[in-house]
Amino acid sequence: MPLNWDLIWSSFGPIVTGAVTGTIPLTLASFAIGLALALLVALMRLSRNAVVSGLARFYVSVIRGTPLLVQLFVIFYGLPSLGVKLDPWPSAIIAFSLNIGGYAAEVIRAAILSVPKGQWEAGHTIGMSRAQSLRRIILPQAARVSVPPLSNTFISLVKDTSLASLILVTELFRNAQQIAAFSQEFMVLYLEAALVYWIICLALSSGQSVLERRLDRYVAH
């Protein structure tokens, strides 16, 4: 199979553009919103109020028990029949945020529970309220514990955003698909797409190591 070098070089442009204007902003926006949602859901799960924690439990169960692709399709193709018509981008951000919210909630809940009870008590004894203890004492310690699992979630999200191509979001994989269909060079284009995803994830992994080292500075080695 002779390699079409011209096509390889010329297609990198649209694929990288798709990453920069599609994949990366979609990932960042969804992860940020999803993480905020996850913290809220984790705190609801830990609430002593049975209704509040039950609601959070139900949400996590639905998100984890249904495929991400189905969630995307329900929002983009399903909601219009209820009169809610959303563009591809908002649909994608909503679906990915809700998804991250469900998965990361469990990570954050476990991380909060991993902080010894004595830390809450020490917060209380210096006069802090529950909210203050949570913010100043518990969450900083929970953050350290949750970096590795949340990095996993983050890296998975980068790759999962390729599903947005199926609801017409212009991102890395959709650009690769279109050039592939046009040029019929499927192997080359999909390997190129794979390479770019891999590079993004490598960068994230090294970011994870830096963050872990930073947060580990107060732990005995």
Next chain:
Amino acid sequence: MSPTDGAAQAAPHGAASQGRPVLSVRNLAKAFGSNVVLRDIDLDVRRGNVVALIGPSGSGKTTVLRSLNGLETPDAGIVTFAGPGTSAGTELALDFSARVSKKEISDLRDRSAMVFQHYNLFPHMTVLQNVIEGPVQVQKRKRAEAVADAEKLLARVGLADKRDAYPFELSGGQQQRVGIVRALALKPQLLLFDEPTSALDPELVGDVLGVIQELAEEGWTMVIVTHELAFARQVADEVIFMDGGLVVERGPAAEVLRAPRQERTRQFVRRLLHEF
């Protein structure tokens, strides 16, 4: 600075009847489910006095201490703190047989500070940050002022050079001294110690007890849960022996520990002393 050095200048036991009570507790009761931990506890602590709570594990002494700091909510009983200084204007009285609000629990916590058995320092903060966290974040004092105070207190317990260390870099004895300084920095009316030396290696116990003894001599009002009977005899104005959620015997330290009137106290004291 070991506590045995100070044996000759033992605390003034006779003072137990002087001064007005900073804290008084009446009919304190608490059960965890069907397990009754406190049946009916009365307690008075006068300004500048040291009260030692002793007794076998499960006797309820730690629960008394934790109730005073709002870490447990008793089922019944009245806890009264006198106003700071001489004015009775800001007396705080909580009746636990009625519903107690979050605000009241928070007010109760402001009166005392706890030193924990396992130190419970904040591992993500340096020694200095641990000490100024309460004064700055909760009491809203000026940072520079809180830092100056903290440095003075750290120097007093011999840890001036550790201000920027993280807790994991310190020995148990050093961590507990930071725990004490963190409590002192809050300037509470009452210091509470929950078995402050039980988690320490034996050779580190002396340092911590030495610090507590100095605080007693300076006139801090303290309630100490401890198994160190020799130490209790030295620093405590009053010793309270608890068993089964009740006060079995109380009185001046020398009397309760040297010549207990109750058989249960005698057995307990004899058993603990035999361990040494």
